[in-house]
């Protein structure tokens with residue numbers, strides 16, 4: 783079984799939706815940097831106050847801040863996890879690689895969920911989170927293309943990447959993900 787997974791994809795592709803389902807089914811620790819950051823914002827911590835403005839503009843929160851959140855949780859868990867929405871740029875990917883080497887927990891597979899821009903925008907507008915208005919969504923898509931999409935090549939070269947089409951019913955996509963991991 784794949785015990786250490788990473789979910790990659792544009793905002794709104796369904797990373798969070800699919801990660802929750804798979805983690806429940808396979809008893810993996812679900813680490814969503816988006817959720818963790820939103821929890822810090824809701825709790826009004828120093829870290830949350832720093833993150834809120836950047837999240838509401840659609841930008842990326844600083845690498846050091848996100849890394850500190852992830853490191854704390856990974857090191858304290860027993861080896862089976864799914865990282866959702868992290869890493870989001872090459873610096874984060876390299877920092878993660880160094881961390882995983884140190885704790886001897888290599889990634890087993892990277893799932894890329896891919897979806898056309900128009901569908902992404904439609905889904906996010908329907909979701910209606912505070913950072914889901916059209917101008918912010920378009921900015922997030924640009925940030926994804928510029929900063930995050932180079933990770934596709936990065937993980938492809940390591941022979942870890944599996945690409946799943948994100949269009950269709952939630953259960954259908956969940957099925958495709960499970961097949962790709964079997």
Ligand code: B4P
Nearest residue numbers: 793794795796797798799815816837842843867905909952
């Ligand atoms: P995230 O919380 O990661 O959210 P996301 O990328 O927008 O959404 P996701 O792909 O998980 O889509 P979802 O399942 O919800 O990021 C938010 C912000 O946090 C970032 O912009 C950034 O500022 C910050 N951040 C997070 N991680 C960071 C990092 N590592 N470094 C720096 N900053 C970071 O699905 C979207 C909608 O579609 C939902 O409403 C869902 O119900 C619906 N949906 C899902 N699957 C569907 C399907 N098959 N059909 C129809 N609708 C579907």
